Amino acid sequence: MIEVNNLSKSYANIPVLKNISLNLKGNRIHFIMGKNGSGKTTFIKCLLGLEHYEGTITYSGKVLEDVRKSIFAIFDDIPLYNDLNGFQNIRLMLSDKKFFDKNYILELGLLTDQKLKEYVKNYSLGERKKLALIAAILNKPRYLIIDEISNGLDIETLESLQEKLNDLSHHSLILATGHHFEFYENIVNELLVLNVGTITHISNYKKGGDKLYEIYKQYITSSK
Numbered sequence: 001m002i003e004v005n006n007l008s009k010s011y012a013n014i015p016v017l018k019n020i021s022l023n024l025k026g027n028r029i030h031f032i033m034g035k036n037g038s039g040k041t042t043f044i045k046c047l048l049g050l051e052h053y054e055g056t057i058t059y060s061g062k063v064l065e066d067v068r069k070s071i072f073a074i075f076d077d078i079p080l081y082n083d084l085n086g087f088q089n090i091r092l093m094l095s096d097k098k099f100f101d102k103n104y105i106l107e108l109g110l111l112t113d114q115k116l117k118e119y120v121k122n123y124s125l126g127e128r129k130k131l132a133l134i135a136a137i138l139n140k141p142r143y144l145i146i147d148e149i150s151n152g153l154d155i156e157t158l159e160s161l162q163e164k165l166n167d168l169s170h171h172s173l174i175l176a177t178g179h180h181f182e183f184y185e186n187i188v189n190e191l192l193v194l195n196v197g198t199i200t201h202i203s204n205y206k207k208g209g210d211k212l213y214e215i216y217k218q219y220i221t222s223s224k
């Protein structure tokens with residue numbers, strides 16, 4: 001569970017997040033949607049302690065510092081060691097070295113043995129994301145936070161990513177942002193619509209029947 005209470009965040013006195021309170025439940029996939037610039041990344045940065053904010057955020061009652069090892073975050077600009085190879089980078093992203101399992105990494109089929117032996121400086125953006133994903137899967141984090149991961153990934157990877165996120169959600173609280181509704185449509189459990197600084201939480205999304213883009217239009221345009 002992530003508990004957010006009265007979260008507010010402004011940049012240069014311009015409010016981005018306004019007094020947001022909500023609880024995110026474990027073992028569920030949460031999808032935050034909202035327009036460009038609505039504050040999705042800012043919300044995630046607050047959760048990860050990368051921005052100052054007003055209000056409180058706790059993880060099952062604990063402060064961030066006490067649960068850092070149980071959180072794994074994937075951003076667009078993934079910080080990797082360019083002069084190390086893929087396997088070496090994966091090792092460095094693990095919260096415990098004993099999670100490293102070469103056979104399992106190859107079984108995942110996201111990157112080949114040959115690619116994983118190459119220096120990461122030659123990796124494409126999609127390959128860098130796959131590397132972070134492999135580390136996320138091995139880490140089995142209690143909290144997995146992903147910002148726009150579906151951009152730039154090929155169709156095979158997207159299909160396998162849906163499956164992997166579903167598997168991970170059996171033991172992780174997943175929070176994802178993005179604009180790729182088709183990708184999230186079948187895997188989302190909880191929907192968070194961020195609009196003009198506030199979040200509307202639509203629980204048990206799959207049971208609703210409306211498509212994501214219908215909900216998006218309903219909540220985003222009705223507030224204009």
Ligand SMILES: Nc1ncnc2c1ncn2[C@@H]1O[C@H](COP(=O)(O)OP(=O)(O)OP(=O)(O)O)[C@@H](O)[C@H]1O
Nearest residue numbers: 011012016034035036037038039040041042043177
């Ligand atoms: N460091 C910063 N300093 C000043 N303004 C910022 C900063 N970071 C973000 N902002 C502003 O805050 C608002 C929210 O930005 P944010 O990146 O959270 O949006 P987003 O919903 O993730 O957008 P997108 O869908 O385009 O990725 C934007 O208006 C942005 O310009």
